[in-house]
Amino acid sequence: MTTIQNATDWTDLNCSSCGAFICRIAVPLGGPAQCQPCQNRAPGCASWCAEGEHSDALFLDDAVCWGPEVVIPLSLEPSPGLALIPSLEISPRRQIARGVDSVYVCWQHLFGTDIDLSVSEARQLAAVLLTIADRVDVD
Ligand SMILES: [Zn+2]
Ligand SMILES: [Zn+2]
Known part of the structure; x- marks a missing residue:
């Protein structure tokens, strides 16, 4: 039986795909390790997919x-219904068959409206929103 003498040698072993913590190890592994969900992940499934x-x-x-x-939550938009709060819901999305990754934005109001933004478009939108928010915030 092996006993570990020095507890300070323990290091975290994280999944090489999603970065999730797997366990603590005392001896380095020979190669990358994956967590259980990543081992069972369907081909093409994104590392961030729940x-x-x-x-x-x-x-x-x-x-x-x-x-x-x-x-x-959106404070300036009218409520879509009794006890409902208007909101934007933003999620990463991958349509596996189409090979398309997007930043999915759904505006929850009277009728839900959604759009898929490419990563580049989402970055452009974020930059524009910051610029305009800074401009409006000056006064
Ligand atoms: Zn993983
Ligand atoms: Zn998936």
């Missing part, structure tokens, strides 16, 4: 990766 397996997708077209959603 689902991973996509085993419930009947057709490849049904397999869509969704990452963590961020919700921004």
Whole structure:
């Protein structure tokens, strides 16, 4: 039986695909390691996808990766209904069959409206929003 003498030699082992913590190890591994969800990940599934397996997708077209959603409540927009708060919901999205990654933006109001932005378009929008917000914030 091996005993570990020096506890300070322990290091975190993180998934080489998604970066998630797997465990603490005392001896370096020979190569990269993957967490269990990444080992079961469907071909083409994004490292940030919460689902991973996509085993419930009947057709490849049904397999869509969704990452963590961020919700921004909108204070200036009218409420879409009783006790409903207007909001923007933003998520990373991958349509696996089409090979398209996007920044998905859904505006929750009376009728939900959504758009897919490419990564480049999302960066442009973010830069423009910052510039204009700074301009409006001056006065
Ligand atoms: Zn992983
Ligand atoms: Zn996925």
